[in-house]
Amino acid sequence: MKSKEIAVKKIAAHFDINYTRYIDATGKPVQALPKDADKATLIALYHALVRTRTFDAKAVALQRTGRLGTYASSIGQEAVSIGAASAMRPDDIFIPSFREHGGQLWRGSTPTELFLYWGSDERGNYFAKAPYDFPNCVPVGSHAPHAAGVALALKLRNEPRAVVCVFGDGATSKGDVYEGMNFAGVWKLPVVFVISNNQWAISVPRNEQSAAQTLAQKAIAAGIPGEQVDGDDVVAVRAVVGAALERARKGEGAHVIEAVTYRLGDHTTADDASRYRKDSEVTPHWQEEPVKRLHQYLTTAGFWNKNDEDNLLKQVNAEIDAAAEAYLATPAPDPAVMFDYTYAKLPAELQAQKQAMLKSLLSARGRQAAE
Amino acid sequence: MTETTLVQAVNLALARAMTEDKRVIILGEDVGRDGGVFRATDGLYARFGAERVRDTPMSEAGIGGISVGLAAAGFKPVAEIQFTGFIFPVIDQINNHASRFRTRTHGHLSCPMVVRAPCGGGIHAPEHHSESPEAMFTNIPGLRVIIPSSPRRAYGLLLAAIRGSDPVVFMEPTKLYRGAREEMTDDGKALPVDRCFVLREGKDVTLVAWGAMVPEVLVTAAQWETKGVSAEVIDVATLKPLDAETIINSVKKTGRCVIVHEAPLTGGFGGEIAARVAEGAFSSLLAPIERVAGYDTVMPLPKLENIYLPDAARIGSAIERAMAYA
Numbered sequence: 001m002k003s004k005e006i007a008v009k010k011i012a013a014h015f016d017i018n019y020t021r022y023i024d025a026t027g028k029p030v031q032a033l034p035k036d037a038d039k040a041t042l043i044a045l046y047h048a049l050v051r052t053r054t055f056d057a058k059a060v061a062l063q064r065t066g067r068l069g070t071y072a073s074s075i076g077q078e079a080v081s082i083g084a085a086s087a088m089r090p091d092d093i094f095i096p097s098f099r100e101h102g103g104q105l106w107r108g109s110t111p112t113e114l115f116l117y118w119g120s121d122e123r124g125n126y127f128a129k130a131p132y133d134f135p136n137c138v139p140v141g142s143h144a145p146h147a148a149g150v151a152l153a154l155k156l157r158n159e160p161r162a163v164v165c166v167f168g169d170g171a172t173s174k175g176d177v178y179e180g181m182n183f184a185g186v187w188k189l190p191v192v193f194v195i196s197n198n199q200w201a202i203s204v205p206r207n208e209q210s211a212a213q214t215l216a217q218k219a220i221a222a223g224i225p226g227e228q229v230d231g232d233d234v235v236a237v238r239a240v241v242g243a244a245l246e247r248a249r250k251g252e253g254a255h256v257i258e259a260v261t262y263r264l265g266d267h268t269t270a271d272d273a274s275r276y277r278k279d280s281e282v283t284p285h286w287q288e289e290p291v292k293r294l295h296q297y298l299t300t301a302g303f304w305n306k307n308d309e310d311n312l313l314k315q316v317n318a319e320i321d322a323a324a325e326a327y328l329a330t331p332a333p334d335p336a337v338m339f340d341y342t343y344a345k346l347p348a349e350l351q352a353q354k355q356a357m358l359k360s361l362l363s364a365r366g367r368q369a370a371e
Numbered sequence: 372m373t374e375t376t377l378v379q380a381v382n383l384a385l386a387r388a389m390t391e392d393k394r395v396i397i398l399g400e401d402v403g404r405d406g407g408v409f410r411a412t413d414g415l416y417a418r419f420g421a422e423r424v425r426d427t428p429m430s431e432a433g434i435g436g437i438s439v440g441l442a443a444a445g446f447k448p449v450a451e452i453q454f455t456g457f458i459f460p461v462i463d464q465i466n467n468h469a470s471r472f473r474t475r476t477h478g479h480l481s482c483p484m485v486v487r488a489p490c491g492g493g494i495h496a497p498e499h500h501s502e503s504p505e506a507m508f509t510n511i512p513g514l515r516v517i518i519p520s521s522p523r524r525a526y527g528l529l530l531a532a533i534r535g536s537d538p539v540v541f542m543e544p545t546k547l548y549r550g551a552r553e554e555m556t557d558d559g560k561a562l563p564v565d566r567c568f569v570l571r572e573g574k575d576v577t578l579v580a581w582g583a584m585v586p587e588v589l590v591t592a593a594q595w596e597t598k599g600v601s602a603e604v605i606d607v608a609t610l611k612p613l614d615a616e617t618i619i620n621s622v623k624k625t626g627r628c629v630i631v632h633e634a635p636l637t638g639g640f641g642g643e644i645a646a647r648v649a650e651g652a653f654s655s656l657l658a659p660i661e662r663v664a665g666y667d668t669v670m671p672l673p674k675l676e677n678i679y680l681p682d683a684a685r686i687g688s689a690i691e692r693a694m695a696y697a
Contacts, residue, residue: 093444126479134443135475139467145433146468149440149448156396156422156446175460179433186428341474342513344481344536347565347612 027296083237144180170201231259399451527562
């Protein structure tokens with residue numbers, strides 16, 4: 001030992017993870033609501049929750065009757081993406097996972113577009129009213145670096161816009177997610193990562209996903225703030241994401257928000273959650289879910305009555321039914337599209353493959369007609 | 372006029388592309404202040420600044436994903452992966468995202484980005500620094516795969532790659548970085564990315580190669596000229612999409628085909644070319660199609676790498692076998 005100094009233990013770094021909630025599971029406010037969460041806003045949020053749940057039920061019904069592909073229901077966790085999307089400005093960019101129907105609908109994607117996507121048609125992968133939003137990302141967590149890249153683009157162009165990227169608890173175990181957060185930290189990028197922690201990654205529960213006390217603290221390693229929010233409280237999600245977006249737009253960098261929620265349904269329509277979790281675990285969460293909670297709050301506050309509820313249900317059912325009809329009436333895509341966007345300009349060899357496909361389709365149709 | 376090495380040609384193309392298009396952003400490990408481990412980005416940080424020449428964290432998947440986001444949001448990222456041995460985490464981003472964004476969104480979003488990576492053996496590099504994984508990329512729809520074999524082609528093809536609108540994996544043979552040199556001018560002229568290059572005309576056998584195998588094949592062709600065998604040499608250069616037509620037309624003329632690549636034989640891109648030749652020039656073939664490739668082994672460490680890599684002797688044996696069929 002060169003030095004005679006006595007080594008002492010000291011705290012080299014210190015962090016806390018805050019948890020925010022405004023409305024508890026019974027619909028009671030636990031603190032004064034944010035000023036901008038006025039009556040009109042709360043009703044708009046409630047409308048979005050009910051609309052999303054209606055979309056969800058319709059999608060599952062279509063799938064069960066063979067008219068939609070495999071579908072990932074968002075039941076129980078609608079408040080996460082709706083809360084986040086409602087905090088965004090229209091020209092911010094939303095980069096979802098694949099369970100953020102509520103956020104997509106809020107951003108102007110139409111139910112018909114979403115049905116098209118889940119009905120296995122690429123025309124549901126881009127949105128007329130949200131042209132810069134990314135399509136769903138199926139390879140889990142691989143879109144976190146995209147969000148950092150888009151945020152870098154915004155920053156380089158000095159645009160006062162920001163990115164919201166949503167992924168699940170399972171995604172936080174992936175290197176991609178850390179890499180995205182790390183870039184966002186090092187380069188102080190305007191991006192908010194929202195972890196929609198629904199406690200289950202298909203059959204693997206949260207406590208087998210990570211030994212970390214919270215998922216929000218994964219931000220700390222990337223040098224950015226992380227916090228938790230009650231993911232079933234849409235007002236709370238909107239408030240914390242809004243504050244993080246405000247920081248991002250001011251050039252103060254990225255943020256991680258873990259929205260703690262619960263997946264009330266199966267992972268997808270191809271999954272059977274009863275194989276790995278008991279109903280007794282699920283049941284209590286029905287007492288905390290976001291629609292019921294906000295309904296209770298609105299009713300108690302005198303903002304909502306049965307008549308309003310009936311009118312809302314009638315309206316969203318009509319809208320979603322019409323969207324489903326429009327989806328079902330959409331003609332199948334032109335087979336040529338599988339070639340047309342592969343390259344900016346179709347290479348000669350693909351041109352030849354395309355012609356061969358069209359020829360074989362024609363002769364198949366000819367044979368069918370002859371029979 | 373002084374000669375330019377392949378790595379200098381890459382540097383000139385990058386500088387030219389950055390000058391002509393403000394959307395071009397270079398990113399990668401050590402590409403900034405250090406100028407890249409092979410100096411491919413030398414001087415660019417000083418010239419274009421830290422915003423546009425970005426040193427990244429040690430994060431290959433992140434570099435790939437950041438590039439996807441940047442490209443989809445209107446920039447033209449040129450990412451450097453330090454060696455192809457470290458490119459595997461990026462394949463997820465290239466395969467699942469960069470190469471299919473345009474198709475997924477019917478042209479609403481796309482990923483015009485270039486991933487550059489040094490490839491191949493022959494420079495006595497450590498483990499994982501000498502791989503030739505081009506065939507892992509040539510099976511990815513929507514992607515372009517380019518491997519230059521000379522300074523001029525490196526310059527012109529890299530310019531074309533950056534100016535284009537498709538995602539490109541651009542593999543640069545380390546052996547040629549300083550081993551290949553020629554006179555060239557920084558004239559801003561791109562080369563076509565949809566044609567093979569016929570480097571030498573011949574009538575008895577077609578030798579098909581790319582990357583660091585091209586000089587090897589040219590040497591072999593010159594040797595066999597003295598033995599009375601006239602070899603045509605084709606540098607594929609743009610492996611995907613493939614210009615099979617030029618190769619097929621050549622084999623129709625010569626009747627014999629020898630394909631040479633560093634990557635392992637099985638599943639190598641030579642198999643694809645052999646299939647195209649068999650389909651397109653079957654009735655002209657005088658001899659079985661020959662492939663001279665790396666062995667189906669792990670790329671050996673430098674003490675054995677020259678035994679692994681195809682050379683004039685192995686290529687010559689293949690020519691000899693092909694010529695035995697009259």
